[in-house]
Amino acid sequence: MSASFNFPSIYNFPPFFTRQPNNQVLNSQLANWSNLIINYCEFHRIWVINNAGNIKSSSGSFDDELFHNHKINRKLNNEMFVEIFNYMLQNNLIEIFNNDILNNFNIANTNMNVNKSKNSSKVNYIVYWKKPEEWAQLILDWVEKNGKSNSILTLYELTQNLSIKKEPFYGLHPFILLKSLKILSSDNRAKLMKDDNGQVVGVKIV
Amino acid sequence: MGQTTSSPKITPQDKAVLQLKLQRDKLEQYQASIQSVIDKEVLIAKIFLKKKNKERALLSLKKKKYQESLLNQSFNQLNSLDELISTIEFKQIEKNIFYGLTQGNLILKKLNEELNIEKIEKLLDETDENISYQEEVSTLLSQSITNKEEEEVNQELLSLEREVLGIDKQQSVNEESKDELESYKLPQVPNTAILDDVSEFANGNQIQAQKRKQKLKLVAN
Numbered sequence: 001m002s003a004s005f006n007f008p009s010i011y012n013f014p015p016f017f018t019r020q021p022n023n024q025v026l027n028s029q030l031a032n033w034s035n036l037i038i039n040y041c042e043f044h045r046i047w048v049i050n051n052a053g054n055i056k057s058s059s060g061s062f063d064d065e066l067f068h069n070h071k072i073n074r075k076l077n078n079e080m081f082v083e084i085f086n087y088m089l090q091n092n093l094i095e096i097f098n099n100d101i102l103n104n105f106n107i108a109n110t111n112m113n114v115n116k117s118k119n120s121s122k123v124n125y126i127v128y129w130k131k132p133e134e135w136a137q138l139i140l141d142w143v144e145k146n147g148k149s150n151s152i153l154t155l156y157e158l159t160q161n162l163s164i165k166k167e168p169f170y171g172l173h174p175f176i177l178l179k180s181l182k183i184l185s186s187d188n189r190a191k192l193m194k195d196d197n198g199q200v201v202g203v204k205i206v
Numbered sequence: 207m208g209q210t211t212s213s214p215k216i217t218p219q220d221k222a223v224l225q226l227k228l229q230r231d232k233l234e235q236y237q238a239s240i241q242s243v244i245d246k247e248v249l250i251a252k253i254f255l256k257k258k259n260k261e262r263a264l265l266s267l268k269k270k271k272y273q274e275s276l277l278n279q280s281f282n283q284l285n286s287l288d289e290l291i292s293t294i295e296f297k298q299i300e301k302n303i304f305y306g307l308t309q310g311n312l313i314l315k316k317l318n319e320e321l322n323i324e325k326i327e328k329l330l331d332e333t334d335e336n337i338s339y340q341e342e343v344s345t346l347l348s349q350s351i352t353n354k355e356e357e358e359v360n361q362e363l364l365s366l367e368r369e370v371l372g373i374d375k376q377q378s379v380n381e382e383s384k385d386e387l388e389s390y391k392l393p394q395v396p397n398t399a400i401l402d403d404v405s406e407f408a409n410g411n412q413i414q415a416q417k418r419k420q421k422l423k424l425v426a427n
Contacts, residue, residue, distance in 0.1 A: 150214075151223070151295060152220050152223040152224045152227060153227075154224065154227045154228055154231050156228075156231040156234075156235075157227060157231060160231075161234075185213065188213045188214070189214075190213075190214065191213050191214040191215070191216055193216060193220070193221070193224050195228065201224070201228060202224040202227065202228070204214050204216060204220060205214075206214045
């Protein structure tokens with residue numbers, strides 16, 4: 001990591017890392033944590049984080065600095081992870097990563113997935129530092145600005161091609177990409193195209 | 207897929223373009239992988255050189271060379287793919303333009319049919335006929351008026367004149383001309399005219415005087 005993330009001052013406050021008994025205090029603590037996670041992920045363009053706080057990224061490995069402040073020797077325990085991620089799930093800031101969406105055209109009911117995943121030990125979360133609607137709008141704006149409407153775009157072209165390296169959605173996680181494109185599709189602004197294996201590979205945005 | 211009532215339609219051409227673009231994407235990914243292999247071989251060659259193992263280093267460089275030729279080939283292929291894609295996209299635009307042109311042509315044809323020349327000529331002829339008919343009617347009407355009433359109108363005019371002026375035509379004309387002269391008289395114009403007259407008179411006098419002198423001379427002689 002070339003540039004380092006500026007942690008807020010509360011990050012150096014030891015009680016921040018332990019669950020606060022007072023409900024009101026706990027709520028603001030959770031809000032602060034979710035803000036910190038969102039900002040950190042946006043800064044490093046992190047898309048996926050798992051329920052143990054491990055960050056998965058193609059752009060490099062991350063140490064556990066986000067949840068483990070080595071300077072004051074404090075780190076989050078599992079109980080707090082559960083609290084924070086539940087709080088973020090409720091506020092639609094994260095979503096349980098479900099590989100099915102990449103294969104299956106219809107998004108399965110997310111609530112069902114939440115229940116299912118609570119039992120499993122390891123869950124990956126997609127972090128929405130921008131909402132899918134915002135991503136959809138960004139893609140739509142780009143398409144309109146570049147005269148790409150009505151032409152066929154591959155998903156690879158939309159997020160990996162060097163020509164869009166400067167666009168905010170460069171390298172966008174396929175899960176988020178598909179979600180945003182489905183939003184466009186339900187607004188009749190886009191038509192998803194599948195390959196022979198039934199995977200969505202292209203899109204026609206109008 | 208059930209709720210795609212008015213969503214954009216995918217044509218067979220779109221599918222073909224998608225296939226081409228997917229091929230292009232794969233080629234790009236392939237290039238990236240070849241590039242990484244090339245970089246790796248260079249690194250390996252360097253390591254073997256440091257270990258003074260020239261043969262292995264040479265082998266690595268040969269591998270690298272081969273990969274580079276592959277990379278070049280793939281660049282050419284990518285280029286032709288890109289060309290094909292843009293040609294197809296351009297043809298689609300051309301097709302749309304052609305469609306637009308034919309539509310426009312159709313409408314123009316329809317409009318022209320509504321405006322066909324025979325009809326227009328007929329219409330213009332009819333209009334001409336109507337106009338000439340109207341002229342005939344109005345001349346007839348005006349003639350009938352003058353023949354019957356011209357004298358009456360003239361007499362009325364005369365009597366009106368007498369009423370208004372109270373004198374007969376000759377005098378009134380004289381008065382009018384006097385009035386006109388007065389209105390044209392500007393203060394200076396008559397002066398200059400008079401001066402001219404005077405000088406003329408003066409000249410005339412001089413001439414007369416000269417004549418008299420000549421006469422006198424003649425007499426004296």
